[in-house]
Amino acid sequence: MKKILILEDDIKIRRILQLELEHEGYEVVQAKDGIEGLEKFKNEYFDLILLDLMMPNLSGEEVCKKIRSTSQIPIIVLTAKEQLLSKVSLLDMGADDYITKPFEIEELFARMRVALRNKKTYITEDLITYENLKINKELKKFYKNDEEIVLTKREYALLEYFMLNKEIVVSREKILENVWGYDFDGDEKIIDVYVNILRKKIESENEKYIHSVRGFGYIFKKKGA
Template identity: 45%
Template sequence: MCAKIVVIDDDQKIASMIRRGLTFEGYEVLVANNGREGLMKILEQPPDLVILDVMMPGIDGLEVCRRLRKDGNIPILMVTGRDSVADRVEGLETGADDYLVKPFAFEELVARVKALLRRTENNIAKDYIHFSDLTLNLASHSAKRNGRLIELSTTEYNLLELFMQNPKRILSRDLIMEKVWGYNFKGESNVLEVYVGYLRHKLENQNEPRLIHTVRGSGYVMKE
């Protein structure tokens, strides 16, 4: 699915040029000719990236940037004729992710757009771990299996994360105890077995196939 980009610039000639060029590159592009209109378009159809001019009547680009940063983390590329160091610093400190000075080569604009979208994709990828039909959300400490939300306690989350970070690898009991409970436990406690049971119950609640398997005499392994 192509990325959606909102261009906010009161210079209709430049906005039209950017729209035509990015559309040719395969992006879905919406154009707004002032800050208020741009904020409305973003509210109605949240984009993957915003290209934002600074000097606009009414709500200028800096204020648009502030409002967007207050409500979310949409990547913002400022495109403006203000090229002093102070202007660049102000734009970046307001919340812009990148700053491109007019006039610019269209190829450079495309390169900046691709870099920002790639950075966002990488950040999103780091927030999740996937194995089979199971997804672990590293931000919310929850999991989903076949779209079914699975709430986890702190210990359950830590244990499941360890398994999902090491798929198809046999993890010894001592290693799991050290990583999850923070110490090398040699005693007879069955706490690990209890928590593996908790996880299996939650992961297999809808009769899904088992993912956490016991390897007799060795430990546990996550596999299909």
């Protein structure tokens, strides 16, 4: 069940959204202002945030900036503002989408489905997820389909670097610098050794993640059979 955080100061709108979302099968948590919303965000895991711009204590713009400083969770803004500049600025500050009040609930559901479908990586201070993979940075643990897979310190560091740079081609030089350190003076083929170990631990016949880019480095991207 997907868990949605609603940050909205209008109690009637919050209640309507709660009832409609729960009817669609979502789990819903509400916050009446930006400060309360940030506290709930810090203490619980959510799949998506519905964020009102005009809130007391802390504006939606400020909430969006604070969340984006630590997380890539999808954010859909609920705004009564009509100015184009406001909407463009909102997307620039990190919102995934916006919808102008009043709106049809089916349109909101459609936008939510798109945002959730496009959600591949969710990074917070302690959590990185990609597809069915998850890293807990605080505990230095890795999970696939919520089952822990034990990694050595170096294997973990390499996988974390790949997941932080998912779907981006990274050079061997960058991998050595970030995983082994600038003072490493060994053979860069050590990367291939650890990549092969990781492949055996995290991949299957139908799921491939680490792909060689000939003459350059690697790309971390899920591909099925």
